[in-house]
Amino acid sequence: MGVHRFIGTNARDAIRQVRESLGDDALILSNRQVEGGVEIVAMLDADQESLTGHPAAPQAPAPHQTASSEPVPEPEPTAQAMPAAAPEQMQAFSAQMMTELSAMRDLLNTRLAAAPVEEEKATPASRLRQRMIGVGFSQTLVRELIALLPAEFADTSEADIDEALNGWISRQLAARLEIMDTDSDLLAEGGVMALIGPTGVGKTTTTAKLASRYVMAHGNRDAALITTDSYRIGAQEQLRIYARLLGVEVHALEGDGDLGALLARLMTPRRALLQMQKATPKRTILIDTLGMSQRDPRLATEVARLGEAGVSIATLLVLDAASHGDTLEQVVAAYQQAAAQAGTPIRGCIITKLDESARPATVLDILARHRLQVLFVANGQRVPEDLVAVDVAALVSEALSVDSASPFGYDAATLAEMAGQTRQSKAHALSRDVVSHGRSLHAMFDTLARRAPGTPLLEQLWAHGVSNAPGESFAAHMAARTPLTVAASEEHALWWSKENGSRQQDWAMPLVSLDDHGLPLPQTWLRHRLPTSEAARMAWARETHKSAWHLMATPPAVAEMHRLAADRQLWMAAATAARRVRHQGERQRLVDLAGLAEEIDQRQCRWRARPVNMVLSCLPALYDTRGSGAPVEVLVWFARLHDVDDNRVLAQRYWLSNAVTGRDVASRLARAVALEGLEALTRQAMRRLEESGVARSDRETRLQLASGLAALATRLELCGEDWAMDVRAQLFNLSGGARRRTGTVLLEALLQAFTARDALMDAREARA
Secondary structure, three states: OOEEEEEEOOHHHHHHHHHHHHOOOOEEEEEEEEOOEEEEEEEOHHHHHHHHOOOOOOOOOOOOOOOOEEEOOOOOOOOOOOOOOHHHHHHHHHHHHHHHHHHHHHHHHHHHHHOOOOOOOOOHHHHHHHHHHHHOOOHHHHHHHHOOOOHHHHHOOOOOHHHHHHHHHHHHHHHHOEEOOOOOOHHHHOEEEEEEOOOOOOHHHHHHHHHHHHHHHHOOOOEEEEEOOOOOOOHHHHHHHHHHHHOOEEEEOOOOOOHHHHHHHHHOOOHHHHHOOOOOOOOEEEEEOOOOOOOOOOHHHHHHHHHOOOOOEEEEEEEEOOOOHHHHHHHHHHHHHHHHHHOOOEEEEEEEOHHHOOOOHHHHHHHHHHOOEEEEEEOOOOOOOOEEOOOHHHHHHHHHOOOOOOOOOOOHHHHHHHHHHOOOOHHHHHHHHHHHHHHHHHHHHHHHHHHOOOHHHHHHHHHHHHHOOOOOOHHHHHOOOOOOOOOOOOOEEEEEOOOOOOOOOOOOOOEEEEEOOOOEEEEEEOHHHOOOOHHHHHHHHHHOOOOOEEEEOOOOOHHHHHHHHHOOOEEEEEEOOOOEEEEOOEEEEHHHHHHHOEEEEEEEEEEOOEEEEEEEEEEEEEEOOOOOOOOEEEEEEEEEEEEOOOOOEEEEEEEEEOOOOOOOHHHHHHHHHHHHHHHHHHHHHHHHHHHHOOOOOOHHHHHHHHHHHHHHHHHHHHOOOHHHHHHHHHHHHHHOOOOOOOHHHHHHHHHHHHHHHHHHHHHHHHHO
16 A cells, blocks of 8 residues: 655645645554654555455556655554454554544644734735836846845835835836836827837827827928828828818828828928918828838838838837737837838827726836837826826826726745746846846946936946047046036035055045035045135035035134135035134043043044934034134034944044034035045045046046046945835846945945947947
8 A cells, every 4th residue: 555754844834745745635643753853654545445345546646755654564464364354453443543544634724724924925026027027017027026025025014015115116117117208208299100019009189189189289381291191081080180180281192102291292392382372391100100000021121111201210119009009019029120120219208098907017017128118198088187297296197097907817825836936947047137237237227317416427437448449538628517506405515534545555535525414425535626725615616616515534724714704605624523612712532532521422433434323512612723814713513423233332523614504514514424435435436446447548527437436335335215126226236245234245246237338339339
């Protein structure tokens, strides 16, 4: 008979193995605690029948044994002869044994069923997967986002995780959806626009909506409509009705008609007609093209008519939001290829039938992954009311708010099984990751350009450094560039390091721009390109850089202190413990005055890539130097940096500042502590760029690039906002290495991000 032994980590695990191997009707013969877990011995019902003497039922081959199960050898028969009555006695004994074993099995199953089930805590990744696939996003995009999940979510409480994930998903989707600039107007730009797409997606109605929007804003004299749909019954008449209502010209072009000649006639009417005022040059022309299936072999020929017209035509792809995701994927691929071959790349997309879509996430998924710009959204049949500008936040919110229950969806158990059992080839995974990284890099650099002013200049420096182009230093002609492009409501500052620099380097650390919160920006200033005297440099900072406050490595001259005070500009300067100031009429060292200072603030900040608690105290004093004249009123700041775990003092810091009302000095000094490693990080960047051969012959560019990269890495380390958390996750995913939130790790990840983007651009150019 087939007796099997199963060993599991606990009774429930062992029972699961029994059921997987022998089925739900298996008989449990025994169970006991063993080293490593619980052992259960079980057999098949068919074997019970053979044991009790009943005819055995036909038995299918046994399922494949699990790794943790192993057959138990049957006992060998004894040599002693059995008495004549043995068969009947054995039958009775076997029946009694089977009854007892069955009762034991029922008791064990009852206890296991009654035991509380310890459900595994859902991870942020599993929550995100279930959330997004449940509302209609593709596994491709979901897998990409899971790889970018910030590590901070692992510490988010159960009560807050869903809200935090929803916010993060919304930001990621919004960053991947491209829309027109708020100050641009596609129709106001004029020109020839052709609407392309499969049959039935709403091209004719959308053409009428666009024409109506144009006429309402600019009048109808210089607009015209063209239809090339000579196949669909009533298509031309439908457009003529709209044209009559709008008072614009409409022209029907047959399949063999010359589109180029018609466009030329509309855009440059003959002089005689102009003189008779019977024609007006058309500024905006909308073409309603023939709808064709993405699988139609004539598609490329039909789209090629646009490229052969001899006039620049903007192709607008119309996508039906109610279509299946696979259908939309094929439509985009086919029309993108046809448009590219025709020399008229797709300008953007118009989403139609949003009001009919049960899963708007599907079309957003397509647009995000293919980086197609969304121009308008149509959510009904009314002309022109149901064609609206794109509201990304509203689109994302609508996509995420649908009911995830669907007969075509996946429940949590199925998703968990899919996540655990999916296997793909290494080549396929690598190909997928390359495309995923391309999209992530694009979104990441867009975010940095918005959130870290100066990033575009850093990208220019990198591009020049990689090219190693000969000639004048690239950094030289950037020295006279315009100041930072920060919001009008924000102020920015300068971080002044020691002028002589460290003994470990033969260059002076550039000045670094700071935002109003004291976070560094990737825009730096080479010292030797600035005026030589301190007074002239401070004048440059005031007039050119427009600095509102200053963070310095040493106190400014007394004359500059007076000038800064007159301009109501805050300055803060690091000082040594031995620095002397006047307090109560005596010159005393700062270290001796620490006990007299009043504690005014406690906060957590970062120091040497670790969180610390900073206790800040302040004391008014007078500052003077020999020959400087009358002393200047200053504030002396004392900081103790404590370990967050055991509260031991790790370091002490001292600063001097002027007293400017309305300025938060405490938060800026917390940043000063964090910026202490910026120069060392710049040295690391210089070394890595030199090893990589970037800006090999242009030392100025290499220094400015290195300091900018170090500033950006430090900004990402210190910033606690959501966008910074997202970018850190993207960088960690790209680098595949350590995920520690330190400037050193983030600098290496940034270098890899710039290098990877260059490689993807080269690959794209090679394919083209």
